[in-house]
Amino acid sequence: MSPRTADDKMSGESSTTADRARAAAGDRVIDAVLTASRLLVAVSARSLNEVEDSLTLPQFRALVVLASRGPLRLTHLAEHLAVNPSTAMRMAERLASAGMIDRSPNPENRRESIATLTEAGREVVEQVTTRRRDEITAIVERMPADHLDRLVEALESFSAAGGEPSAGYDPIPLGWQ
Amino acid sequence: MSPRTADDKMSGESSTTADRARAAAGDRVIDAVLTASRLLVAVSARSLNEVEDSLTLPQFRALVVLASRGPLRLTHLAEHLAVNPSTAMRMAERLASAGMIDRSPNPENRRESIATLTEAGREVVEQVTTRRRDEITAIVERMPADHLDRLVEALESFSAAGGEPSAGYDPIPLGWQ
DNA sequence: CACTTTGTTTGCATAATGCAAATCATGCCC
């Protein structure tokens, strides 16, 4: 928002140049990550469709969250998916009627109900994950080996700088809306 | 698709180990890129909301495509967004009634109608882009400088290996959904 | 028991999506 401040007027051209340099770096990075993201998205979508084309991507994300975090209250599921509780609720209904999850009230606390992955749900997640991992592996195999470590290192550094908690095996960005 | 071929049976354990190594590499990469993607998605969504919270992310993606490719036929817009023509059509309607784009029939060829960014649309894209670039720049500034080049290099290598056409300034993956 | 807190569910409204069928404007071929 404010690449040009009062300071700029003092330092003149050099500051402007530095700004431009950083901006260019930002553009390059954003381009690179965006492209890589697209690739990953494409891979994920393809993997999902090959295994189960009746599930939508948001639904699959929900399954993945349940697979990695274990049974969750609807509220927490909603939080992990970064959606409104009502959205999570209705998604849960659909997933339940598709046999992918179970939704039973917690006996301890009858006001909350817990979503659990069914065996079918677990299998879908596993198959899609395997499929996806295979595709990624195939891509990675085509990369120069020495780029691999750098890639991971650089990406982690980037994420750390952005304050994003490292994502064990969480969602799939797909949510990009 | 075929990490295990007939050859595997000949080389025995070593091949299994290699497979595991590659798979692990794949997992690390996917984790890293996924995390970075999430960060980028978050940044994009935030930037968009700060500038214009009445636009949805898909709509904004459409504007970005128009900004980078220039006026497009609806069919082509749909292709660039990787959605069905009917989806693009209705999105175009909404964007038009929001004053972000113009939709006029091509005088040359009246069967096609062309979507053009309006001044308002261009401004939104520019503001959001600036905002986003600033945020990315801020993150990049916190990275060790020597990681930057590697990051770009490694990511490009990854995308190239996956056969993803380098994305000048295209969409935002958000579509993961 | 009245009041608050917390989690779930419903109502209401809008967007995004895909598929298939209906139009519409061209271009081309007898």
Place this chain on the structure above:
DNA sequence: GGGCATGATTTGCATTATGCAAACAAAGTG
């Protein structure tokens, strides 16, 4: 020139995803 294949847009239909706000329900508190 009339009829047909083609390509592009538009409509109809159905489903999902979303958010917000209000209604509910189960605990917990004073």
